[in-house]
Amino acid sequence: MGFFSRFLIPNPSPVIYSSMVAIGVTVLLIIVGLTHFKKWFHLWSGWLTTVDHKRIGIMYLISALLMLFRGGVDAVMMRAQLAVPDNKLLDSQHYNEIFSTHGVVMILFMAMPYIMALMNFVVPLQIGARDVAFPRLNAISFWLFFMGAMLFNISFVIGGSPDAGWSSYFPLAGNEFSPHVGTNYYMIGIQIAGIGTLMTGINFLTTILKMRAPGMTLMKLPMFTWSSLVTSIIIIFAFPVLTVALIMGTMDRLFATKFFTITDGGMDMLWANLFWVWGHPEVYILILPAFGLFSEIIPTFSRRNLYGYRSMVASMVFISIYSFFVWTHHFFTMGQAAYVNSIFSITTMVIAIPTGIKIFNWLFTMWKGRIRFTVPMLYSIGFIPLFTIGGVTGVMLAMSAADYQYHNTMFLVAHFHNVIIPGVVFAVLGAGTYYWPKMFGFMLNERIGKWAFWFLTIGFCLAFFPMYITGLDGQARRMYTFSESTGFGPLNMISFIGTALMAISFVLIVYTIYYSIRHASRDVSDDPWDARSLEWATHNPVPEYNFAIIPQVNSRETFWDAKYKGHELFKGDYEKIHMPNNTGGPFIMSCIFFVFGFALVFSIWFLAIIGLIGIFVCMAYRSFEIDHGHYISVEEIKETEAKFGGVSKWK
Amino acid sequence: MEIDHSQPLEYSTEQNRLNILGFWIFLGAEIMLFGTLFASYFTLVDRTGNGPIGAEIFEITPVLAETFLLLTSSFVIGLGIHAMRLGNKKAMLTFFVITLLLGVGFIGFEITEFITYYREGATLQTSAFTSMLFTTLGTHGAHVTLGLFWGSFIILQVKNRGLTPETANKSFIFSLYWHFLDIVWIFIFTFIYMKGMT
Ligand code: HEM
Numbered sequence: 001m002g003f004f005s006r007f008l009i010p011n012p013s014p015v016i017y018s019s020m021v022a023i024g025v026t027v028l029l030i031i032v033g034l035t036h037f038k039k040w041f042h043l044w045s046g047w048l049t050t051v052d053h054k055r056i057g058i059m060y061l062i063s064a065l066l067m068l069f070r071g072g073v074d075a076v077m078m079r080a081q082l083a084v085p086d087n088k089l090l091d092s093q094h095y096n097e098i099f100s101t102h103g104v105v106m107i108l109f110m111a112m113p114y115i116m117a118l119m120n121f122v123v124p125l126q127i128g129a130r131d132v133a134f135p136r137l138n139a140i141s142f143w144l145f146f147m148g149a150m151l152f153n154i155s156f157v158i159g160g161s162p163d164a165g166w167s168s169y170f171p172l173a174g175n176e177f178s179p180h181v182g183t184n185y186y187m188i189g190i191q192i193a194g195i196g197t198l199m200t201g202i203n204f205l206t207t208i209l210k211m212r213a214p215g216m217t218l219m220k221l222p223m224f225t226w227s228s229l230v231t232s233i234i235i236i237f238a239f240p241v242l243t244v245a246l247i248m249g250t251m252d253r254l255f256a257t258k259f260f261t262i263t264d265g266g267m268d269m270l271w272a273n274l275f276w277v278w279g280h281p282e283v284y285i286l287i288l289p290a291f292g293l294f295s296e297i298i299p300t301f302s303r304r305n306l307y308g309y310r311s312m313v314a315s316m317v318f319i320s321i322y323s324f325f326v327w328t329h330h331f332f333t334m335g336q337a338a339y340v341n342s343i344f345s346i347t348t349m350v351i352a353i354p355t356g357i358k359i360f361n362w363l364f365t366m367w368k369g370r371i372r373f374t375v376p377m378l379y380s381i382g383f384i385p386l387f388t389i390g391g392v393t394g395v396m397l398a399m400s401a402a403d404y405q406y407h408n409t410m411f412l413v414a415h416f417h418n419v420i421i422p423g424v425v426f427a428v429l430g431a432g433t434y435y436w437p438k439m440f441g442f443m444l445n446e447r448i449g450k451w452a453f454w455f456l457t458i459g460f461c462l463a464f465f466p467m468y469i470t471g472l473d474g475q476a477r478r479m480y481t482f483s484e485s486t487g488f489g490p491l492n493m494i495s496f497i498g499t500a501l502m503a504i505s506f507v508l509i510v511y512t513i514y515y516s517i518r519h520a521s522r523d524v525s526d527d528p529w530d531a532r533s534l535e536w537a538t539h540n541p542v543p544e545y546n547f548a549i550i551p552q553v554n555s556r557e558t559f560w561d562a563k564y565k566g567h568e569l570f571k572g573d574y575e576k577i578h579m580p581n582n583t584g585g586p587f588i589m590s591c592i593f594f595v596f597g598f599a600l601v602f603s604i605w606f607l608a609i610i611g612l613i614g615i616f617v618c619m620a621y622r623s624f625e626i627d628h629g630h631y632i633s634v635e636e637i638k639e640t641e642a643k644f645g646g647v648s649k650w651k
Numbered sequence: 652m653e654i655d656h657s658q659p660l661e662y663s664t665e666q667n668r669l670n671i672l673g674f675w676i677f678l679g680a681e682i683m684l685f686g687t688l689f690a691s692y693f694t695l696v697d698r699t700g701n702g703p704i705g706a707e708i709f710e711i712t713p714v715l716a717e718t719f720l721l722l723t724s725s726f727v728i729g730l731g732i733h734a735m736r737l738g739n740k741k742a743m744l745t746f747f748v749i750t751l752l753l754g755v756g757f758i759g760f761e762i763t764e765f766i767t768y769y770r771e772g773a774t775l776q777t778s779a780f781t782s783m784l785f786t787t788l789g790t791h792g793a794h795v796t797l798g799l800f801w802g803s804f805i806i807l808q809v810k811n812r813g814l815t816p817e818t819a820n821k822s823f824i825f826s827l828y829w830h831f832l833d834i835v836w837i838f839i840f841t842f843i844y845m846k847g848m849t
């Protein structure tokens with residue numbers, strides 16, 4: 001192929017051309033806006049160079065919402081294509097690209113950063129720390145994630161998107177069957193973002209182990225922090241496997257190595273194994289923090305402490321270990337020995353036990369509580385029955401013999417959306433609402449939020465439950481159309497209507513944010529929900545240094561004790577506070593990573609080498625840099641605290 | 652920065668202790684990385700296609716030289732850290748320089764080894780086995796090469812800034828990294844070369 005022809009889209013369509021125009025116009029508007037309102041400096045010094053975990057969390061949140069939109073548009077297009085038999089809205093290639101990018105974007109660039117957003121924002125506050133252990137590394141993590149995501153996202157306007165599914169099985173993903181650059185984007189975009197994620201895991205494990213407030217033993221950690229701790233450990237064990245798999249995949253595509261080929265000894269099943277050794281724990285990387293979030297929300301709105309704390313922790317640890325021993329259930333039908341299938345069938349089903357324990361604990365927490373039906377609580381209550389249905393169908397899938405029937409059908413698609421949407425999406429939406437006042441200093445409108453919840457829940461049921469039926473009847477997944485005679489038409493139409501309701505729910509969520517920015521009261525108390533854990537003991541929005549005085553922890557619910565049992569949370573006087581300095585390094589280095597990745601995607605070697613050198617120069621510069629941070633003086637702290645009305649409240 | 656003088660320099664501040672723990676955790680991730688490479692290697696080792704098998708291309712001499720150089724360097728950097736603990740900057744720097752020189756020697760042998768394989772018709776593209784072999788060795792070699800740069804930066808810093816909690820911390824972490832590469836090499840030596848040659 002000629003140099004320039006590689007940048008063209010393999011199957012251009014009016015949809016893609018109009019998105020190109022839309023992207024161009026948006027970028028232009030942003031540039032003009034920033035210049036007009038003279039915000040460039042603010043953007044640079046306040047955000048692009050920040051190392052504050054709260055701001056990094058907020059940037060993750062914004063990226064995740066954007067990606068939810070991108071992945072959601074893909075979903076709507078897919079369901080629109082399948083709404084009626086023999087539809088001609090999308091062609092098969094376009095459909096392949098959309099289900100592939102939808103899967104990747106939703107899992108890696110929407111759910112992951114959403115979880116990271118909450119981890120970043122909440123964990124240091126919950127443990128009474130001033131920041132994470134390595135604030136700069138945290139910024140690097142975010143920017144690498146961001147650049148990886150952006151690299152992946154430009155694929156559909158430059159060169160074409162990956163089309164081999166989110167699991168990118170070889171040999172389909174090899175050069176022979178995926179000749180355009182799409183899969184290069186997959187390999188390299190995910191690689192860059194993945195390195196960022198691994199760094200986050202290391203950072204948070206160190207933070208939680210070492211930076212807890214005095215008195216906070218491991219068995220006094222709030223549930224969300226526990227889940228983040230366990231998640232960090234899974235990340236550290238799982239992500240290097242992905243790194244290796246992606247390197248090998250990249251080399252097969254760019255350097256004609258023979259890892260996953262059919263000839264010359266290559267082995268396509270090796271990809272499947274490596275991918276799922278990472279991929280299965282990955283779903284627990286998403287669901288465990290989500291469980292943690294529910295465990296924060298449910299006690300708060302039941303006015304009761306969490307039932308079965310110890311069993312909650314134990315089941316999480318158990319799940320995290322077990323998640324590494326079930327990956328083979330992703331290829332029950334690919335011809336392995338029956339005893340292998342049986343073993344993995346059993347290990348898979350066993351995970352239902354600790355999960356069931358958690359469900360019962362949440363139910364028992366609510367049982368004797370006095371429930372307040374706020375938006376976060378609605379999401380948590382909606383989660384329980386829906387997730388249980390998803391879990392039951394999961395056990396059905398785990399029966400390897402029966403899987404020959406479900407395999408690669410819409411039944412599977414229904415199952416995993418049935419766990420991931422109520423499990424993860426509900427959790428992050430609920431927790432986003434819950435922590436909103438901490439982040440921004442005002443509450444989200446509850447009325448619109450409830451509408452959004454109902455649209456999402458009803459839409460979800462309409463969209464996915466019909467797929468169980470069509471799946472059992474044999475409607476295959478990843479097929480761009482079906483014929484009239486199959487009789488799948490009406491049920492798919494219902495699915496499409498459900499999807500449309502979910503899309504409306506997204507619009508409502510964005511509208512709540514807009515509405516609340518304009519109308520919500522800025523005068524919220526520091527503890528608007530009457531919550532129980534430490535993050536609510538500081539101000540709304542949280543000052544740069546989190547806590548003017550490091551809190552003293554005496555129990556699992558120190559803050560509750562401070563409010564109602566006279567525990568003294570903040571002892572002693574203000575002292576000057578040490579803070580890290582902002583730095584442009586992480587952002588600049590990640591930009592160079594972007595260029596490097598782009599050059600690799602298109603095999604522009606000289607640019608790749610320049611990029612690589614650039615990355616090394618950044619690292620070398622960092623190695624020589626002397627930066628001891630700065631101090632916030634006692635006067636400044638007093639001033640800030642006075643503005644909020646003082647910490648003395650809980651003294 | 653509060654400096655705790657009862658501790659060795661590299662542990663003497665809060666941030667230093669965090670850095671060291673963080674680096675241990677990072678090494679945990681590195682173990683997974685190399686573990687995955689090894690697992691893939693064992694999967695593909697017999698899948699040689701039309702290319703050579705290990706026993707046909709491996710040669711004992713350069714491998715022994717590489718092993719000797721890397722193991723010695725790992726010992727020497729230990730001496731370097733010992734000198735650092737004693738506060739002897741000059742001795743420490745000397746040991747660090749020797750470590751890196753041994754590392755350069757290692758890389759030199761590895762490159763000639765690769766060239767020999769290439770001449771014998773075992774290239775990155777020959778078979779799944781050779782792809783995997785070069786990738787595994789190459790990943791280790793790339794780590795050593797990166798270490799050579801990193802180590803020299805640290806030497807420059809210790810030379811110019813003296814032994815401070817910061818430079819001591821960096822040197823210590825670098826020594827952990829270097830020992831780790833040595834351990835990985837022992838696995839490579841045993842399970843790739845020794846096993847491949849018999
Ligand atoms: C907003 C509602 C959503 C709808 C309507 C939707 C719909 C779909 C459809 C129609 C498919 C393709 C089925 C096929 O032809 O194989 C699909 C695949 C997929 N979806 Fe979703 N989805 C939604 C949300 C999500 C979310 C929130 C996630 C993850 C966090 C997700 C993850 C995936 C994955 C991983 C695939 C598999 C892609 C592949 O086959 O490679 N989806 N979704």
Ligand SMILES: [Cu+2]
Nearest residue numbers: 280326327330
């Ligand atoms: Cu799985």
